[in-house]
Amino acid sequence: xxxxxxxxxxxxxxxxxxxxxxxxxxxxxxxxxxxxxxxxxxxxxxxxxxxxxxxxxxxxxxxxxxxxxxxxxxxxxxxxxxxxxxxxxxxxxxxxxxxxxxxxxxxxxxxxxxxxxxxxxxxxxxxxxxxxxxxxxx
Numbered sequence: 001x002x003x004x005x006x007x008x009x010x011x012x013x014x015x016x017x018x019x020x021x022x023x024x025x026x027x028x029x030x031x032x033x034x035x036x037x038x039x040x041x042x043x044x045x046x047x048x049x050x051x052x053x054x055x056x057x058x059x060x061x062x063x064x065x066x067x068x069x070x071x072x073x074x075x076x077x078x079x080x081x082x083x084x085x086x087x088x089x090x091x092x093x094x095x096x097x098x099x100x101x102x103x104x105x106x107x108x109x110x111x112x113x114x115x116x117x118x119x120x121x122x123x124x125x126x127x128x129x130x131x132x133x134x135x136x137x138x
Contacts, residue, residue: 006066011032011071011073014048044070046084053089069102072107081106
C-alpha cells in the first residue's frame, strides 16, 4: 500500500451552473479526504465548473503526489462514466506517465445508499409527526 501522504483523492462530479452545488461537492471532497486520511485532495468537474479532472490531477502532481484515486460522485454508470471518464483518465495518464491514476466505481450499488435513502425518508416522517403534534397543540 502506498504512503497515504503520497496519495491524492479526486472527487469527480458533473458540475453545475449553481455555485452552491459545486461548493457542496468541494465540501464532500474535503470531508472524504479527511475520513480517508488523504490530506491531498481536489474536487473536479466534468463541465460547468473548475477544475477539470486534468487540472485537478496536474495540481496534485505539482504537490508531488504520484498516486491519484478518482472517486466518481455519480449515482449510476451512465454515459459520463462509461464513455467520458475512461477517455479523461486515458488523457490524464498520458500527461502524467509516472503517476498511477485509478478510478473507483460510482455510488450505485454501494450498500449504504439504501440506508441513506431510508434515513431521509424516516426523517421526513418524523418531521411530519412533529408538525402534526405542533398543530394539535402537543
